[in-house]
Amino acid sequence: MAPTIDSSSTTPSSNPKSTREQIAHSGYDNEGTAMTTEKRQALNLNGLGPVAVETLDKQKRRAMRLLRSKQSMLEKYIFLAQLRTTNIRLFYRIVMDELPEIAPIIYTPTVGTACMEYSNIYPYLAAPGVPDGLFLTDDSFDNLVATIKNYQPVAGEDFQPDIAVITDGSRILGLGDLGVNGIGIPIGKLQLYVAGAGIDPRKTLPIVLDLGTNNDKFRQDEFYLGLRQPRPADDQFYPVVDKVLSALHTVYPQMVIQFEDWSSEHAFGLLEKYQNKIVCFNDDIQGTGAVILSGIINAIRKVEKDDGVSPKDHRVVFYGAGSAGIGVAHQIQEYFQIELGLSEDEAKRLFWIVDSKGLVTLDRGDKLAKHKVYYARDDNHGQQTKELLDILDYVKPTMLIGLSSQPGAFNAQILRRMGELNKSPVVFPLSNPATQAECSFEQAMINTDNRVIFASGTAFPNFKIPGTNEVKVPGQGNNMYIFPGVGLGSRVARPTSISGGMIYASAVALADSLTADELAQGWLYPSLTRIREVSAIVATAVVEKAIEEGIAQAAEVKGKSHDELLAAVNEHMWSPESDTFGVSHI
Numbered sequence: 001m002a003p004t005i006d007s008s009s010t011t012p013s014s015n016p017k018s019t020r021e022q023i024a025h026s027g028y029d030n031e032g033t034a035m036t037t038e039k040r041q042a043l044n045l046n047g048l049g050p051v052a053v054e055t056l057d058k059q060k061r062r063a064m065r066l067l068r069s070k071q072s073m074l075e076k077y078i079f080l081a082q083l084r085t086t087n088i089r090l091f092y093r094i095v096m097d098e099l100p101e102i103a104p105i106i107y108t109p110t111v112g113t114a115c116m117e118y119s120n121i122y123p124y125l126a127a128p129g130v131p132d133g134l135f136l137t138d139d140s141f142d143n144l145v146a147t148i149k150n151y152q153p154v155a156g157e158d159f160q161p162d163i164a165v166i167t168d169g170s171r172i173l174g175l176g177d178l179g180v181n182g183i184g185i186p187i188g189k190l191q192l193y194v195a196g197a198g199i200d201p202r203k204t205l206p207i208v209l210d211l212g213t214n215n216d217k218f219r220q221d222e223f224y225l226g227l228r229q230p231r232p233a234d235d236q237f238y239p240v241v242d243k244v245l246s247a248l249h250t251v252y253p254q255m256v257i258q259f260e261d262w263s264s265e266h267a268f269g270l271l272e273k274y275q276n277k278i279v280c281f282n283d284d285i286q287g288t289g290a291v292i293l294s295g296i297i298n299a300i301r302k303v304e305k306d307d308g309v310s311p312k313d314h315r316v317v318f319y320g321a322g323s324a325g326i327g328v329a330h331q332i333q334e335y336f337q338i339e340l341g342l343s344e345d346e347a348k349r350l351f352w353i354v355d356s357k358g359l360v361t362l363d364r365g366d367k368l369a370k371h372k373v374y375y376a377r378d379d380n381h382g383q384q385t386k387e388l389l390d391i392l393d394y395v396k397p398t399m400l401i402g403l404s405s406q407p408g409a410f411n412a413q414i415l416r417r418m419g420e421l422n423k424s425p426v427v428f429p430l431s432n433p434a435t436q437a438e439c440s441f442e443q444a445m446i447n448t449d450n451r452v453i454f455a456s457g458t459a460f461p462n463f464k465i466p467g468t469n470e471v472k473v474p475g476q477g478n479n480m481y482i483f484p485g486v487g488l489g490s491r492v493a494r495p496t497s498i499s500g501g502m503i504y505a506s507a508v509a510l511a512d513s514l515t516a517d518e519l520a521q522g523w524l525y526p527s528l529t530r531i532r533e534v535s536a537i538v539a540t541a542v543v544e545k546a547i548e549e550g551i552a553q554a555a556e557v558k559g560k561s562h563d564e565l566l567a568a569v570n571e572h573m574w575s576p577e578s579d580t581f582g583v584s585h586i
Ligand SMILES: NC(=O)C1=CN([C@@H]2O[C@H](COP(=O)(O)OP(=O)(O)OC[C@H]3O[C@@H](n4cnc5c(N)ncnc54)[C@H](OP(=O)(O)O)[C@@H]3O)[C@@H](O)[C@H]2O)C=CC1
Pocket: 171, 172, 173, 174, 175, 263, 264, 265, 283, 284, 288, 291, 319, 320, 321, 322, 323, 324, 325, 354, 355, 356, 357, 358, 403, 404, 405, 406, 430, 431, 432, 433, 436, 456, 457, 458, 477, 478, 479, 480
């Protein structure tokens, strides 16, 4: 509990030092210039700042002016990170009000730069004594439990997290193995949980499991802050992860765990092992699968309406066969089976998967990773195709989906070919951050005579069609539209596990969440400015599916109508104004 303050009096606290320290060490308690004169007196802060008492809105306008004056995106990231640890309320007011401007700073693409630089900037990000993430490594079970309990973001307040995002830093966006520097990703994802789905910031737990790194450059960098050792082999890796997850589950049995940016060689195995044991999901496999299915549903509807293409006539090339590519393929396949009535075999035959060695086939001669085998083609008659252009000529796809982290892979020739093959080619270069994207929106527009149906993982600028006043807005196919709603829905329904049905329901709900105006503009995804409304829709669908499947444990959701569930979901949402933040409620 926070130090007790007599709310009926303005007498200085009997222990002013501890109160001051608490404010200095907690962005949850510090209101900065918004603190009333009465509170300042009660906390014995007289003379420790200028007299002005400001509104949150005025604080926000000043902070935005300073933020916009910063030259580089990394400086903006650092500024916001510092703001977050010194004044949480102001930070989230800004993130929520200005999400389209702030998301590219706290999330992709800048979070990628911040992770690359994390060891250089870490000491300057947080206020002294304020933890901004939990750093775990291989240890005994008892020590892990003690370390987990040691993470208390608000001094003296009982910490009961709703959601943890955990990475081992082995595949950070499309930037590879960044070791302990990967902590920036769970931090950024959880900020979107707060801004996008109203998860209480005091109930979020960002975790990096530092088991070393295979990034030689980092291991030799004098400023690198993680363990300077190679990553363990699988016979060591899996037992350590098991111990860590058991410790987390022991301390916080109700907490939802989101796996994030684990290398594909482990991501599938971990999901398979834990998805029915603990309440967890893998964002790169399932969150990405759902968000891209949602965009594809709207693309299918659009080309059917505009060009008369039958949904069953789509052929999809996946460029990239990692956790994201295969996760997306499975999710779209489910749609083809459920909504279009195709058999499993018919649906799966509409997909061609490409990895670094070319088209994935059963007779290619190499040992395929387990997650690729299901989609490996057996109808290639011995022919192996390596180049993407040849693959396009062979498959004649209607859709090209990039999850390869290969910048420029969708070059002018590839894009032109997609434009020749289709009236409205669907091209999704989804790799992150923007430096890793397979192509930009501008390139896709120019090389398809502006006919492309487009979504990218990182937001690209709008495109003004030359010689006209028409401005086209690119879609952003990023799992940030899904994971906040899945987490919130799981928090509300308290399911025994997060089922495939719940993930599928989240995708369909997102696809159906666009307004008539958004659809009329040809958008595939809703505006980010509506993220809370959209997350509530997604979360409600998740809760309803959990109830339908009989796995929801929360008694209060059972027997409720759709509107009642939507209201219950909205009631769960935290907002900066509704929070009194420890000592500030005097
Ligand atoms: N938009 C979004 O919401 C999301 C985007 N992503 C992005 O997706 C990307 C991939 O993530 P993930 O699947 O986990 O990563 P992986 O590294 O596991 O997968 C990358 C895949 O791309 C393949 N690849 C590499 N080079 C080539 C090449 N020259 N030609 C064809 N294929 C190639 C790899 O082949 P091989 O198997 O042979 O090595 C591998 O199958 C990342 O950039 C990530 O940021 C991820 C999640 C969400």
